[in-house]
Amino acid sequence: MTYRDFPMPAGLRRTVPGGSETGGPEAGGTVAEPAPAKASATVMLLRPGTGTDGLELFVLKRAATMAFAANMLAFPGGGVDPRDADPDVPWAGPDPQEWARRMDTSVEQARELVIAAAREVFEECGVLLAGPDAGSIVADLTDPVWDEERDALLSREQSFAELLIRRNLVLRTDLLSLRAHWITPELQPKRFNTRFFVARLPEGQIADDRSSEATEVLWAAPEQLLAANDAGEHRMLPPTRVMIEQLARAASLDDALRPAERVWPVLPAPVEHDDALWMRAPIDEDGNGLPPTVAARNGDRPQGELPVMTPWTGGPLNERVTCTLCPNPSPMTLEGTNTWILSAPGADEAVVIDPGPLDEEHLQQVLTDVAARGARVGLVLFTHEHWDHAQSLERFGELTGAPLRGNFPGAEPVTDGELFEIGGLRLRTVLTPGHTMASVCFLLEEDGILFTGDTILGRGTTVVAHPDGQLSAYLDTLEKIADLTTGSVTTLAPGHGPVLPDAAATVRQYADHRQERLAQVREATVGQQDRPRSELADLVVAEVYAEVPRNVWPAARQSVLAQLDYLDAGS
Structure with a gap:
Protein backbone atom coordinates (compact mmCIF):
# COMPACT_ATOMS: atom_id res chain seq x y z
CA MET A 1 0.00 0.00 0.00
CA THR A 2 1.43 3.39 -0.99
CA TYR A 3 -0.69 5.57 1.25
CA ARG A 4 -2.11 5.85 4.74
CA ASP A 5 -5.48 7.31 5.70
CA PHE A 6 -5.97 9.43 8.81
CA PRO A 7 -9.29 10.57 10.29
CA MET A 8 -9.67 14.34 10.03
CA PRO A 9 -8.77 15.76 13.46
CA ALA A 10 -11.71 17.27 15.32
CA GLY A 11 -11.80 21.03 14.92
CA LEU A 12 -10.52 20.89 11.33
CA ARG A 13 -13.50 19.12 9.79
CA ARG A 14 -15.28 22.23 8.62
CA THR A 15 -12.36 24.18 7.24
CA VAL A 16 -12.29 24.38 3.49
CA PRO A 17 -10.31 26.01 0.68
CA GLY A 18 -10.11 29.74 0.47
CA GLY A 19 -6.98 30.50 2.34
CA SER A 20 -8.31 33.07 4.74
CA GLU A 21 -6.30 31.92 7.75
CA THR A 22 -3.09 31.69 5.90
CA GLY A 23 -3.15 35.29 5.01
CA GLY A 24 -5.16 34.48 1.89
CA PRO A 25 -7.17 37.20 0.19
CA GLU A 26 -10.43 38.21 1.75
CA ALA A 27 -11.74 40.27 -1.09
CA GLY A 28 -15.47 40.76 -1.36
CA GLY A 29 -15.76 37.00 -1.24
CA THR A 30 -13.17 34.26 -1.32
CA VAL A 31 -10.68 32.60 -3.60
CA ALA A 32 -11.37 29.27 -5.28
CA GLU A 33 -7.70 28.25 -5.41
CA PRO A 34 -6.12 26.57 -2.38
CA ALA A 35 -4.55 28.93 0.10
CA PRO A 36 -0.79 29.34 -0.35
CA ALA A 37 1.33 27.17 1.93
CA LYS A 38 3.80 29.25 3.95
CA ALA A 39 7.36 27.96 4.06
CA SER A 40 8.11 26.81 7.61
CA ALA A 41 10.43 24.68 9.68
CA THR A 42 10.01 22.63 12.83
CA VAL A 43 12.53 20.86 15.05
CA MET A 44 12.16 17.60 16.92
CA LEU A 45 14.39 18.15 19.92
CA LEU A 46 15.77 14.93 21.49
CA ARG A 47 17.71 13.98 24.58
CA PRO A 48 18.78 10.67 26.19
CA GLY A 49 15.93 8.97 27.98
CA THR A 50 15.73 8.03 31.63
CA GLY A 51 15.62 4.49 32.90
CA THR A 52 14.98 2.02 30.09
CA ASP A 53 13.77 4.65 27.62
CA GLY A 54 16.26 5.22 24.82
CA LEU A 55 15.30 8.82 24.09
CA GLU A 56 12.89 11.56 25.04
CA LEU A 57 11.22 14.10 22.78
CA PHE A 58 10.33 17.71 23.57
CA VAL A 59 6.77 18.71 22.62
CA LEU A 60 4.50 21.70 23.23
CA LYS A 61 0.75 21.73 23.67
CA ARG A 62 -0.42 24.59 21.51
CA ALA A 63 -2.71 27.17 23.07
CA ALA A 64 -6.44 27.05 22.40
CA THR A 65 -6.21 30.52 20.87
CA MET A 66 -3.89 29.38 18.08
CA ALA A 67 -5.48 29.43 14.62
CA PHE A 68 -3.59 26.31 13.54
CA ALA A 69 -3.49 23.02 15.47
CA ALA A 70 -5.02 24.54 18.61
CA ASN A 71 -4.85 22.30 21.71
CA MET A 72 -2.62 19.84 19.85
CA LEU A 73 0.86 18.55 20.55
CA ALA A 74 3.49 19.96 18.22
CA PHE A 75 7.22 20.53 17.91
CA PRO A 76 8.87 23.95 18.17
CA GLY A 77 8.69 25.66 14.83
CA GLY A 78 7.00 28.22 12.64
CA GLY A 79 7.04 30.17 9.42
CA VAL A 80 10.11 31.73 7.88
CA ASP A 81 10.88 35.41 8.42
CA PRO A 82 12.11 37.27 5.31
CA ARG A 83 15.26 38.12 7.29
CA ASP A 84 16.00 34.40 7.66
CA ALA A 85 17.45 34.54 4.14
CA ASP A 86 20.23 36.86 5.32
CA PRO A 87 23.45 35.65 3.66
CA ASP A 88 25.53 37.26 6.44
CA VAL A 89 24.53 34.65 9.02
CA PRO A 90 27.77 33.08 10.37
CA TRP A 91 27.54 29.49 9.21
CA ALA A 92 29.10 26.14 10.14
CA GLY A 93 28.22 22.71 8.82
CA PRO A 94 26.69 21.85 5.44
CA ASP A 95 26.55 24.99 3.31
CA PRO A 96 23.30 26.37 1.83
CA GLN A 97 24.07 24.70 -1.50
CA GLU A 98 24.20 21.30 0.19
CA TRP A 99 21.02 21.98 2.13
CA ALA A 100 19.35 23.05 -1.14
CA ARG A 101 20.30 19.69 -2.64
CA ARG A 102 18.92 17.80 0.36
CA MET A 103 15.67 19.77 0.32
CA ASP A 104 15.32 19.91 -3.45
CA THR A 105 14.81 23.66 -3.33
CA SER A 106 16.62 26.91 -4.09
CA VAL A 107 19.74 27.95 -2.21
CA GLU A 108 17.97 31.02 -0.85
CA GLN A 109 15.01 29.03 0.48
CA ALA A 110 17.27 26.35 1.92
CA ARG A 111 19.17 29.05 3.80
CA GLU A 112 16.01 30.60 5.23
CA LEU A 113 14.52 27.23 6.22
CA VAL A 114 17.64 26.17 8.14
CA ILE A 115 17.90 29.56 9.83
CA ALA A 116 14.17 29.52 10.60
CA ALA A 117 14.52 26.12 12.26
CA ALA A 118 17.32 27.38 14.53
CA ARG A 119 15.59 30.69 15.23
CA GLU A 120 12.25 29.09 16.09
CA VAL A 121 13.72 26.56 18.50
CA PHE A 122 15.51 29.40 20.31
CA GLU A 123 12.43 31.66 20.35
CA GLU A 124 10.03 28.95 21.54
CA CYS A 125 12.07 26.97 24.03
CA GLY A 126 15.38 28.76 24.55
CA VAL A 127 17.63 26.21 22.86
CA LEU A 128 20.41 27.83 20.82
CA LEU A 129 22.11 25.75 18.11
CA ALA A 130 25.11 28.05 17.87
CA GLY A 131 28.54 28.44 19.39
CA PRO A 132 31.70 30.54 19.34
CA ASP A 133 33.12 28.39 16.54
CA ALA A 134 32.33 25.41 14.34
CA GLY A 135 33.31 22.94 17.04
CA SER A 136 31.58 24.34 20.14
CA ILE A 137 28.16 25.29 21.45
CA VAL A 138 26.85 27.83 23.94
CA ALA A 139 26.36 25.72 27.06
CA ASP A 140 24.89 28.15 29.58
CA LEU A 141 21.86 30.25 28.67
CA THR A 142 20.63 30.86 32.22
CA ASP A 143 21.70 34.51 32.28
CA PRO A 144 18.53 36.68 31.98
CA VAL A 145 20.17 38.51 29.07
CA TRP A 146 19.33 35.52 26.85
CA ASP A 147 15.63 35.97 27.65
CA GLU A 148 16.02 39.55 26.51
CA GLU A 149 17.57 38.33 23.27
CA ARG A 150 14.60 36.02 22.71
CA ASP A 151 12.16 38.81 23.41
CA ALA A 152 13.95 41.03 20.90
CA LEU A 153 13.60 38.31 18.27
CA LEU A 154 9.91 37.81 19.01
CA SER A 155 9.25 41.55 18.82
CA ARG A 156 11.29 41.76 15.60
CA GLU A 157 13.61 44.30 17.12
CA GLN A 158 16.45 42.17 15.83
CA SER A 159 16.97 39.37 13.35
CA PHE A 160 18.62 36.05 14.14
CA ALA A 161 21.60 37.08 12.00
CA GLU A 162 22.02 40.27 14.02
CA LEU A 163 21.94 38.29 17.25
CA LEU A 164 24.60 35.83 16.09
CA ILE A 165 26.88 38.51 14.66
CA ARG A 166 26.68 40.72 17.73
CA ARG A 167 27.35 37.73 20.02
CA ASN A 168 30.19 36.44 17.80
CA LEU A 169 28.40 33.13 17.37
CA VAL A 170 28.31 30.67 14.49
CA LEU A 171 25.14 28.83 13.45
CA ARG A 172 25.78 25.09 13.86
CA THR A 173 23.77 23.69 10.96
CA ASP A 174 25.59 20.38 11.42
CA LEU A 175 23.46 19.85 14.54
CA LEU A 176 20.32 19.66 12.40
CA SER A 177 19.22 16.66 10.35
CA LEU A 178 16.43 16.77 7.78
CA ARG A 179 13.79 14.10 8.36
CA ALA A 180 10.61 14.93 6.43
CA HIS A 181 8.65 17.40 4.33
CA TRP A 182 4.88 17.72 4.78
CA ILE A 183 2.47 20.19 3.19
CA THR A 184 -0.86 21.09 4.79
CA PRO A 185 -3.81 19.69 2.77
CA GLU A 186 -5.32 22.01 0.20
CA LEU A 187 -8.70 22.08 1.93
CA GLN A 188 -7.29 23.91 4.95
CA PRO A 189 -7.48 27.72 5.14
CA LYS A 190 -4.16 28.00 7.00
CA ARG A 191 -1.43 26.03 5.29
CA PHE A 192 2.26 25.38 5.82
CA ASN A 193 4.99 23.89 3.64
CA THR A 194 7.06 22.39 6.44
CA ARG A 195 10.47 20.78 6.68
CA PHE A 196 10.93 18.60 9.76
CA PHE A 197 14.36 18.61 11.35
CA VAL A 198 15.73 16.65 14.27
CA ALA A 199 18.40 17.86 16.73
CA ARG A 200 19.93 16.76 20.00
CA LEU A 201 19.50 19.05 23.00
CA PRO A 202 22.93 20.65 23.47
CA GLU A 203 24.65 19.65 26.69
CA GLY A 204 24.06 22.22 29.44
CA GLN A 205 21.06 23.83 27.76
CA ILE A 206 17.47 23.59 29.02
CA ALA A 207 14.31 23.64 26.91
CA ASP A 208 11.85 25.85 28.78
CA ASP A 209 8.15 26.76 28.72
CA ARG A 210 8.28 30.51 27.98
CA SER A 211 6.52 30.23 24.62
CA SER A 212 3.28 32.22 24.44
CA GLU A 213 2.04 29.78 21.82
CA ALA A 214 1.92 26.85 24.24
CA THR A 215 0.03 26.12 27.44
CA GLU A 216 2.43 23.41 28.53
CA VAL A 217 5.59 21.60 27.45
CA LEU A 218 6.91 18.16 28.28
CA TRP A 219 9.68 15.69 27.67
CA ALA A 220 8.44 12.18 27.07
CA ALA A 221 9.41 8.95 25.37
CA PRO A 222 7.84 8.62 21.91
CA GLU A 223 6.01 5.49 23.02
CA GLN A 224 4.38 7.39 25.88
CA LEU A 225 3.18 10.13 23.56
CA LEU A 226 1.72 7.62 21.12
CA ALA A 227 -0.06 5.77 23.93
CA ALA A 228 -1.51 9.03 25.22
CA ASN A 229 -2.68 9.92 21.71
CA ASP A 230 -4.32 6.51 21.34
CA ALA A 231 -6.10 7.07 24.66
CA GLY A 232 -7.37 10.47 23.55
CA GLU A 233 -5.25 12.39 26.04
CA HIS A 234 -3.06 14.22 23.52
CA ARG A 235 -4.29 15.28 20.10
CA MET A 236 -1.87 15.66 17.23
CA LEU A 237 -1.92 16.21 13.50
CA PRO A 238 -0.99 13.29 11.19
CA PRO A 239 2.59 14.44 10.43
CA THR A 240 3.28 14.82 14.16
CA ARG A 241 2.00 11.30 14.73
CA VAL A 242 4.09 9.87 11.90
CA MET A 243 7.26 11.62 13.10
CA ILE A 244 6.80 10.30 16.64
CA GLU A 245 6.17 6.78 15.31
CA GLN A 246 9.47 6.95 13.43
CA LEU A 247 11.30 8.05 16.58
CA ALA A 248 9.69 5.22 18.54
CA ARG A 249 11.16 2.73 16.04
CA ALA A 250 14.67 4.17 16.30
CA ALA A 251 17.20 1.72 17.67
CA SER A 252 19.00 4.44 19.63
CA LEU A 253 19.28 8.17 20.09
CA ASP A 254 22.02 8.29 17.45
CA ASP A 255 19.78 6.36 15.06
CA ALA A 256 16.96 8.84 15.64
CA LEU A 257 19.30 11.75 14.87
CA ARG A 258 20.32 10.43 11.45
CA PRO A 259 18.95 12.33 8.44
CA ALA A 260 16.54 10.64 6.08
CA GLU A 261 18.23 9.19 3.01
CA ARG A 262 15.84 10.99 0.66
CA VAL A 263 12.99 13.34 1.56
CA TRP A 264 9.95 13.54 -0.69
CA PRO A 265 7.11 16.01 -0.03
CA VAL A 266 3.91 14.61 1.46
CA LEU A 267 0.67 16.38 0.47
CA PRO A 268 -2.34 14.61 2.03
CA ALA A 269 -5.60 14.76 0.11
CA PRO A 270 -9.20 14.20 1.27
CA VAL A 271 -11.07 10.94 0.89
CA GLU A 272 -14.37 9.73 2.33
CA HIS A 273 -14.97 6.69 4.50
CA ASP A 274 -18.56 6.03 5.56
CA ASP A 275 -19.52 9.65 4.79
CA ALA A 276 -16.70 10.95 7.02
CA LEU A 277 -13.77 13.00 5.78
CA TRP A 278 -10.31 11.41 6.10
CA MET A 279 -6.90 12.51 4.88
CA ARG A 280 -4.85 10.26 2.60
CA ALA A 281 -1.09 10.71 2.88
CA PRO A 282 1.22 9.27 0.21
CA ILE A 283 3.71 7.59 2.55
CA ASP A 284 5.25 4.14 2.82
CA GLU A 285 4.88 1.75 5.74
CA ASP A 286 7.69 3.55 7.59
CA GLY A 287 6.03 6.95 7.21
CA ASN A 288 8.39 8.26 4.55
CA GLY A 289 7.24 10.34 1.62
CA LEU A 290 7.12 8.69 -1.79
CA PRO A 291 8.58 9.63 -5.17
CA PRO A 292 5.95 11.33 -7.35
CA THR A 293 5.57 8.32 -9.64
CA VAL A 294 4.69 6.15 -6.65
CA ALA A 295 2.66 8.76 -4.78
CA ALA A 296 0.51 9.19 -7.89
CA ARG A 297 -0.93 5.71 -7.33
CA ASN A 298 -2.86 6.83 -4.22
CA GLY A 299 -6.16 5.11 -4.68
CA ASP A 300 -5.56 5.16 -8.47
CA ARG A 301 -5.74 8.97 -8.48
CA PRO A 302 -2.84 11.37 -9.06
CA GLN A 303 -1.51 13.03 -5.94
CA GLY A 304 -3.07 16.45 -5.51
CA GLU A 305 -6.00 15.55 -7.77
CA LEU A 306 -8.14 13.83 -5.19
CA PRO A 307 -11.21 16.04 -5.06
CA VAL A 308 -11.04 18.56 -2.25
CA MET A 309 -14.81 18.36 -2.17
CA THR A 310 -17.68 17.87 -4.56
CA PRO A 311 -17.91 21.12 -6.53
CA TRP A 312 -20.79 23.26 -5.34
CA THR A 313 -23.57 23.30 -7.93
CA GLY A 314 -26.50 24.55 -5.90
CA GLY A 315 -29.76 22.58 -5.84
CA PRO A 316 -32.15 21.57 -3.06
CA LEU A 317 -31.14 21.95 0.56
CA ASN A 318 -34.41 20.54 1.85
CA GLU A 319 -38.06 20.56 0.74
CA ARG A 320 -38.40 24.26 1.56
CA VAL A 321 -35.07 25.59 0.31
CA THR A 322 -33.21 25.34 -2.98
CA CYS A 323 -30.31 27.24 -4.55
CA THR A 324 -30.12 28.42 -8.15
CA LEU A 325 -26.43 28.97 -8.76
CA CYS A 326 -25.59 31.96 -10.94
CA PRO A 327 -22.97 31.13 -13.61
CA ASN A 328 -20.60 33.92 -12.56
CA PRO A 329 -17.62 31.96 -11.20
CA SER A 330 -14.46 33.86 -10.34
CA PRO A 331 -11.73 33.89 -7.70
CA MET A 332 -14.00 36.18 -5.65
CA THR A 333 -17.36 34.45 -6.18
CA LEU A 334 -16.19 30.81 -6.14
CA GLU A 335 -18.62 28.78 -8.27
CA GLY A 336 -20.94 31.80 -8.49
CA THR A 337 -23.58 33.68 -6.52
CA ASN A 338 -26.11 31.59 -4.60
CA THR A 339 -29.66 32.71 -5.29
CA TRP A 340 -31.87 31.12 -2.65
CA ILE A 341 -35.50 30.18 -3.28
CA LEU A 342 -37.69 29.48 -0.25
CA SER A 343 -41.28 28.19 -0.07
CA ALA A 344 -43.19 25.56 1.86
CA PRO A 345 -44.52 22.57 -0.11
CA GLY A 346 -47.78 23.53 -1.82
CA ALA A 347 -47.40 27.27 -1.13
CA ASP A 348 -48.28 29.65 -3.96
CA GLU A 349 -45.64 32.26 -3.06
CA ALA A 350 -41.87 32.01 -2.76
CA VAL A 351 -39.15 34.21 -1.34
CA VAL A 352 -36.00 34.87 -3.38
CA ILE A 353 -32.81 35.94 -1.59
CA ASP A 354 -30.11 37.68 -3.68
CA PRO A 355 -31.21 37.33 -7.33
CA GLY A 356 -27.64 38.21 -8.25
CA PRO A 357 -25.97 40.14 -11.06
CA LEU A 358 -27.77 41.48 -14.11
CA ASP A 359 -27.72 38.18 -16.00
CA GLU A 360 -30.97 37.68 -17.89
CA GLU A 361 -30.45 33.98 -18.39
CA HIS A 362 -29.90 33.46 -14.67
CA LEU A 363 -32.93 35.55 -13.73
CA GLN A 364 -35.10 33.53 -16.08
CA GLN A 365 -33.75 30.32 -14.57
CA VAL A 366 -34.70 31.59 -11.11
CA LEU A 367 -38.25 32.22 -12.32
CA THR A 368 -38.36 28.76 -13.89
CA ASP A 369 -37.22 27.17 -10.63
CA VAL A 370 -39.84 29.12 -8.68
CA ALA A 371 -42.55 28.04 -11.12
CA ALA A 372 -41.43 24.43 -10.78
CA ARG A 373 -42.42 24.70 -7.13
CA GLY A 374 -45.91 25.75 -8.18
CA ALA A 375 -45.30 29.26 -6.89
CA ARG A 376 -44.62 32.82 -7.94
CA VAL A 377 -42.16 35.29 -6.42
CA GLY A 378 -43.91 37.07 -3.57
CA LEU A 379 -40.89 38.74 -1.91
CA VAL A 380 -37.30 39.54 -2.86
CA LEU A 381 -34.68 40.01 -0.12
CA PHE A 382 -31.13 41.30 -0.46
CA THR A 383 -28.32 40.56 1.98
CA HIS A 384 -26.32 43.60 0.79
CA GLU A 385 -25.75 45.91 -2.14
CA HIS A 386 -22.71 44.42 -3.92
CA TRP A 387 -23.23 43.91 -7.63
CA ASP A 388 -22.95 40.12 -7.57
CA HIS A 389 -25.97 40.03 -5.23
CA ALA A 390 -28.07 43.05 -6.13
CA GLN A 391 -27.17 44.37 -9.59
CA SER A 392 -30.39 42.80 -10.91
CA LEU A 393 -32.60 44.59 -8.37
CA GLU A 394 -34.46 46.79 -10.86
CA ARG A 395 -34.79 44.15 -13.58
CA PHE A 396 -35.92 41.40 -11.19
CA GLY A 397 -38.47 43.81 -9.75
CA GLU A 398 -39.82 44.35 -13.25
CA LEU A 399 -40.00 40.60 -13.89
CA THR A 400 -41.77 39.74 -10.63
CA GLY A 401 -43.58 42.83 -9.36
CA ALA A 402 -42.61 41.64 -5.89
CA PRO A 403 -41.53 43.88 -3.00
CA LEU A 404 -37.77 44.46 -2.91
CA ARG A 405 -36.33 44.62 0.61
CA GLY A 406 -32.79 45.47 1.66
CA ASN A 407 -30.88 48.22 3.43
CA PHE A 408 -29.53 50.19 0.47
CA PRO A 409 -30.91 52.63 -2.11
CA GLY A 410 -33.52 51.14 -4.43
CA ALA A 411 -34.87 48.67 -1.89
CA GLU A 412 -37.30 49.17 0.98
CA PRO A 413 -35.38 49.01 4.30
CA VAL A 414 -35.68 46.13 6.75
CA THR A 415 -35.38 46.31 10.51
CA ASP A 416 -33.70 44.02 13.00
CA GLY A 417 -36.02 41.20 14.02
CA GLU A 418 -38.59 42.01 11.33
CA LEU A 419 -40.67 38.92 10.60
CA PHE A 420 -41.85 37.89 7.13
CA GLU A 421 -44.61 35.29 7.03
CA ILE A 422 -44.97 34.21 3.42
CA GLY A 423 -44.99 31.03 1.40
CA GLY A 424 -45.82 29.03 4.51
CA LEU A 425 -42.59 30.16 6.14
CA ARG A 426 -41.41 32.39 8.98
CA LEU A 427 -38.35 34.37 7.94
CA ARG A 428 -36.76 36.81 10.36
CA THR A 429 -34.33 39.65 9.63
CA VAL A 430 -30.99 39.79 11.46
CA LEU A 431 -29.00 42.98 10.91
CA THR A 432 -25.34 42.04 10.50
CA PRO A 433 -23.22 45.10 9.60
CA GLY A 434 -19.52 44.74 9.03
CA HIS A 435 -18.80 43.32 5.59
CA THR A 436 -20.80 46.35 4.53
CA MET A 437 -22.75 48.47 6.96
CA ALA A 438 -25.93 47.48 5.07
CA SER A 439 -25.35 43.73 5.39
CA VAL A 440 -28.32 41.66 6.53
CA CYS A 441 -28.89 37.97 7.22
CA PHE A 442 -32.22 36.16 7.16
CA LEU A 443 -33.20 33.35 9.54
CA LEU A 444 -35.57 30.60 8.40
CA GLU A 445 -36.94 29.73 11.81
CA GLU A 446 -38.47 26.35 10.93
CA ASP A 447 -35.13 24.92 9.84
CA GLY A 448 -32.55 26.89 11.83
CA ILE A 449 -30.95 28.09 8.58
CA LEU A 450 -29.30 31.52 8.48
CA PHE A 451 -28.83 33.00 4.99
CA THR A 452 -25.63 34.97 5.41
CA GLY A 453 -24.80 36.61 2.08
CA ASP A 454 -21.13 37.58 2.31
CA THR A 455 -21.08 37.94 6.10
CA ILE A 456 -20.05 34.28 6.31
CA LEU A 457 -19.04 32.34 3.22
CA GLY A 458 -18.91 28.72 2.19
CA ARG A 459 -15.13 28.89 1.89
CA GLY A 460 -12.59 31.23 3.41
CA THR A 461 -13.58 34.50 5.02
CA THR A 462 -15.02 37.76 3.78
CA VAL A 463 -13.51 41.18 3.39
CA VAL A 464 -14.39 44.01 5.73
CA ALA A 465 -14.89 46.32 2.77
CA HIS A 466 -13.18 49.57 3.78
CA PRO A 467 -14.30 52.33 3.91
CA ASP A 468 -17.92 51.14 4.06
CA GLY A 469 -17.28 48.03 6.11
CA GLN A 470 -16.19 48.43 9.73
CA LEU A 471 -14.28 45.84 11.71
CA SER A 472 -15.79 46.76 15.07
CA ALA A 473 -19.26 46.22 13.64
CA TYR A 474 -18.17 42.96 12.03
CA LEU A 475 -16.79 41.59 15.30
CA ASP A 476 -20.07 42.50 17.00
CA THR A 477 -21.91 40.72 14.19
CA LEU A 478 -19.89 37.54 14.73
CA GLU A 479 -20.78 37.63 18.43
CA LYS A 480 -24.42 38.13 17.51
CA ILE A 481 -24.41 35.13 15.16
CA ALA A 482 -22.49 33.07 17.70
CA ASP A 483 -25.28 33.75 20.20
CA LEU A 484 -27.81 32.58 17.65
CA THR A 485 -25.93 29.31 17.17
CA THR A 486 -26.54 28.45 20.81
CA GLY A 487 -30.26 28.35 20.08
CA SER A 488 -32.05 28.82 16.80
CA VAL A 489 -29.28 28.63 14.17
CA THR A 490 -27.69 25.32 13.21
CA THR A 491 -26.87 25.78 9.51
CA LEU A 492 -25.39 28.61 7.43
CA ALA A 493 -26.45 29.14 3.81
CA PRO A 494 -23.89 31.57 2.36
CA GLY A 495 -23.91 33.85 -0.65
CA HIS A 496 -21.05 31.90 -2.26
CA GLY A 497 -19.91 28.32 -1.84
CA PRO A 498 -21.45 25.32 -0.13
CA VAL A 499 -23.79 25.16 2.83
CA LEU A 500 -22.09 24.99 6.24
CA PRO A 501 -23.90 22.49 8.48
CA ASP A 502 -21.94 23.31 11.65
CA ALA A 503 -22.80 26.96 12.25
CA ALA A 504 -21.22 27.23 15.68
CA ALA A 505 -17.83 25.85 14.59
CA THR A 506 -17.75 28.10 11.55
CA VAL A 507 -18.45 31.25 13.56
CA ARG A 508 -15.72 30.32 16.04
CA GLN A 509 -13.31 29.88 13.16
CA TYR A 510 -14.20 33.31 11.79
CA ALA A 511 -13.77 34.99 15.16
CA ASP A 512 -10.41 33.29 15.76
CA HIS A 513 -9.23 34.32 12.33
CA ARG A 514 -10.10 37.96 12.95
CA GLN A 515 -8.20 38.05 16.22
CA GLU A 516 -5.17 36.43 14.62
CA ARG A 517 -5.28 38.96 11.78
CA LEU A 518 -5.46 41.85 14.24
Missing part, protein backbone atom coordinates in the same frame (compact mmCIF):
# COMPACT_ATOMS: atom_id res chain seq x y z
CA ALA A 519 -2.46 40.52 16.12
CA GLN A 520 -0.49 40.28 12.89
CA VAL A 521 -1.40 43.80 11.83
CA ARG A 522 -0.68 45.19 15.30
CA GLU A 523 2.74 43.54 15.30
CA ALA A 524 3.53 44.75 11.79
CA THR A 525 2.79 48.37 12.74
CA VAL A 526 5.06 48.53 15.80
CA GLY A 527 7.21 51.63 15.40
CA GLN A 528 5.55 52.52 12.10
CA GLN A 529 2.54 54.54 13.26
CA ASP A 530 3.97 57.85 12.02
CA ARG A 531 3.96 56.73 8.42
CA PRO A 532 1.23 58.10 6.10
CA ARG A 533 -1.83 55.82 6.21
CA SER A 534 -1.51 54.75 2.58
CA GLU A 535 2.16 53.88 3.00
CA LEU A 536 1.49 52.05 6.26
CA ALA A 537 -1.27 49.97 4.64
CA ASP A 538 1.09 48.94 1.84
CA LEU A 539 3.77 48.00 4.35
CA VAL A 540 1.36 45.84 6.36
CA VAL A 541 0.01 44.10 3.27
CA ALA A 542 3.55 43.30 2.11
CA GLU A 543 4.40 41.77 5.49
CA VAL A 544 1.17 40.11 6.60
CA TYR A 545 0.17 38.93 3.12
CA ALA A 546 3.68 38.12 1.93
CA GLU A 547 2.70 34.60 0.84
CA VAL A 548 -0.36 35.76 -1.12
CA PRO A 549 -0.24 36.36 -4.89
CA ARG A 550 0.27 40.05 -5.57
CA ASN A 551 -2.78 40.29 -7.81
CA VAL A 552 -4.99 40.05 -4.71
CA TRP A 553 -3.05 42.53 -2.59
CA PRO A 554 -5.45 45.38 -3.50
CA ALA A 555 -8.30 43.38 -1.99
CA ALA A 556 -6.26 42.44 1.07
CA ARG A 557 -5.49 46.14 1.45
CA GLN A 558 -9.18 46.83 2.14
CA SER A 559 -9.10 44.56 5.16
CA VAL A 560 -5.83 46.11 6.35
CA LEU A 561 -7.29 49.62 6.18
CA ALA A 562 -10.33 48.49 8.16
CA GLN A 563 -8.09 46.93 10.79
CA LEU A 564 -5.91 50.02 11.02
CA ASP A 565 -9.03 52.11 11.64
CA TYR A 566 -10.07 49.65 14.33
CA LEU A 567 -6.68 49.81 16.05
CA ASP A 568 -6.58 53.60 15.80
CA ALA A 569 -9.87 53.73 17.65
CA GLY A 570 -8.20 51.97 20.57
CA SER A 571 -10.29 48.83 20.26
